[in-house]
Amino acid sequence: xxxxxxxxxxxxxxxxxxxxxxxxxxxxxxxxxxxxxxxxxxxxxxxxxxxxxxxxxxxxxxxxxxxxxxxxxxxxxxxxxxxxxxxxxxxxxxxxxxxxxxxxxxxxxxxxxxxxxxxxxxxxxxxxxxxxxxxxxxxxxxxxxxxxxxxxxxxxxxxxxxxxxxxxxxxxxxxxxxxxxxxxxxxxxxxxxxxxxxxxxxxxxxxxxxxxxxxxxxxxxxxxxxxxxxxxxxxxxxxxxxxxxxxxxxxxxxxxxxxxxxxxxxxxxxxxxxxxxxxxxxx
Numbered sequence: 509x510x511x512x513x514x515x516x517x518x519x520x521x522x523x524x525x526x527x528x529x530x531x532x533x534x535x536x537x538x539x540x541x542x543x544x545x546x547x548x549x550x551x552x553x554x555x556x557x558x559x560x561x562x563x564x565x566x567x568x569x570x571x572x573x574x575x576x577x578x579x580x581x582x583x584x585x586x587x588x589x590x591x592x593x594x595x596x597x598x599x600x601x602x603x604x605x606x607x608x609x610x611x612x613x614x615x616x617x618x619x620x621x622x623x624x625x626x627x628x629x630x631x632x633x634x635x636x637x638x639x640x641x642x643x644x645x646x647x648x649x650x651x652x653x654x655x656x657x658x659x660x661x662x663x664x665x666x667x668x669x670x671x672x673x674x675x676x677x678x679x680x681x682x683x684x685x686x687x688x689x690x691x692x693x694x695x696x697x698x699x700x701x702x703x704x705x706x707x708x709x710x711x712x713x714x715x716x717x718x719x720x721x722x723x724x725x726x727x728x729x730x731x732x733x734x735x736x737x738x739x740x741x742x743x744x745x746x747x748x749x750x751x752x753x754x755x756x757x758x759x760x761x762x763x764x765x766x767x768x769x770x771x772x773x774x775x776x777x778x779x780x781x782x783x784x785x786x787x788x789x790x791x
């Protein structure tokens with residue numbers, strides 16, 4: 509499945525996906541569609557997007573171990589696999605302490621237990637991927653799944669993750685992108701998405717601190733340097749250059765692009781980016 513993902517995919521929050529958009533993005537040549545923040549143990553959105561497309565991989569990015577039931581997810585995986593063999597990648601993660609105060613224990617332990625239950629349900633390890641920021645979770649992703657799907661990171665993190673994983677496991681970071689020629693506008697769009705909620709989340713803040721950013725750079729919406737590092741901005745051609753010279757040069761196999769805009773990103777903006785990336789249109 510690692511090669512099926514190809515070099516680029518599209519990441520969108522679960523409730524913003526439509527079958528029509530999924531089909532269009534497949535036609536444009538993207539290799540995978542990532543469903544962010546899925547809380548549905550039955551994986552209905554996954555099934556809808558698979559039904560609407562022909563060959564593209566559909567991945568969850570991610571289902572939360574606190575808000576989904578592994579004993580339901582397992583049978584749902586097999587139901588989907590029977591209908592659409594070899595096209596679904598199950599992304600799993602522990603979410604945020606702030607969102608799960610009543611149940612939150614240790615993310616690492618919770619994810620291990622969730623994987624144990626998926627193992628008991630015969631969900632293959634090479635058909636799942638883990639949200640991973642810290643080194644322990646990155647290592648776990650290499651041992652117990654196809655690999656790692658880090659969120660809100662920079663190429664320096666990708667380099668560290670690749671060193672921890674070794675050459676074989678999948679490394680598929682998410683990357684935010686804003687297309688436009690006016691930095692004041694693109695930065696404002698990026699800042700709005702990054703500041704709330706991510707700069708308020710302990711796990712992301714700790715990861716950014718480990719990458720050399722200061723506490724001062726994470727207040728008041730984030731420093732310009734931080735926002736510009738976390739959100740690629742500019743023309744489609746410039747963004748394509750930075751994607752190739754950034755995460756891919758640092759060791760990523762696949763980059764899940766989250767296109768941001770003041771409003772919903774247009775199909776034309778995805779088309780422009782696909783062309784700049786040199787993606788081959790599906791027939």
